[in-house]
Amino acid sequence: MSATQCRSIAEVAVGDELPTIEIPVTLQRLVMEAGANRDFSLMHHDGGVARATGAPDAFANTYFLMGMFERLMREWAGPYARIRKIGPLRMLIFNAVGDTLSIKGVVESLDEGAGTVGVSMWVDSDRGQTVTSKALLELAR
Amino acid sequence: MSEPSWGLWGSWEETESLLDKQVGQSTGPDPVERGSIRRWLEPKEFACDIHTDAEAALAAGYEDIVAPVSMVFTYGMAAYWQPGDKPASIEDEPTQIQIPVIFDVPAPCDKSFATSIEVEFFEPLYPGDVVTCTSKLVDIKRKELKVGEGAFLRQEDTFTKQTGEVVAVSYLDIFRFVATTAEHQS
Secondary structure, eight states, X not given: OOTTOOOBGGGOOTTOEEEEEEEEOOHHHHHHHHHHHOOOXXXXXXXXXXXXXXXXXXXXXXXXXXXXXXXXXXXXXXXXXXXXXXXXXXXOSOOBTTOXXXXXXXEEEEETTTTEEEEEEEEEETTEEEEEEEEEEEOBO | OOSOOSSOBOOHHHHHHTTTSEEXXXXXXXXOOHHHHXXXXXXXXXXXXXXXXXXXXXXXXXXXXXXXXXXXXXXTOOOOOOTXXXXXXXXXXXXXXXXXXXXXXXXXXXXXXXXXXXXXXOSOOOTTOOEEEEEEEEEEEEEEETTEEEEEEEEEEXXXXXXXXXXXXXXXXXXXXXXXXXGXXX
């Protein structure tokens, strides 16, 4: 993404879909993620511990999923957008090793005066809808 | 309690005595810098040059490369280990992540789960910034759910940088409870 790409508020309508991101959850990705975001809860990088707590395998932590929502918004809105709020973000089902996640979003509201856009985002996998979140962005005029 | 608990044990009176009080504070041991940003972007396959290229960031209205907003949580965490600390295992009190309303606020509960998080972002984070996270217990709602009896506790985290500017304010909702036993289930 270059700094010249930028979505303005005038280009946006309620119902617009954010381009879906597909990302497989692998143990390597979870280990890299734990090292980068520093949530070292064992169930996020140790399959044995995760299974002992009832999870199907090691599973993605909240910071990874919030970061993926940030990526979804950034790729759609461009570098000039300011992300003002994320949430409430709710974890519904595990996002475990072996799953492929589809990160999705849609424009839910628009305030041209304030230059802000409300989006609704969610994650789908073979397990169903695994995470939901709202967010508020300020777009270029 | 004979088994490891998921949080600090205590009475509801002790929990309520901490309402609207600071229950934790941590300062990230490392300032914001481009290496940690790059390593955070990498597992997400996240490519946006305001996070890696100062020229692109300046063109987008920033003062320098800017950290992704979601990184504020990472930069506000204290260090995990000191030399000589033993590795974590499943039998340990699970304090691998800092959530003061679970681990530092007493309650008559031994289990918990997070229900939601929301965060509002203000000042951007630039290389050299150091983040402090100050946690308050701001709400207690006693509730009985299918899983057990307990309370929703709301933790407010205010993230500030070394200048005192507020970077973000987040609200984390945690349900702490004791599991419903078989004889209590209807």
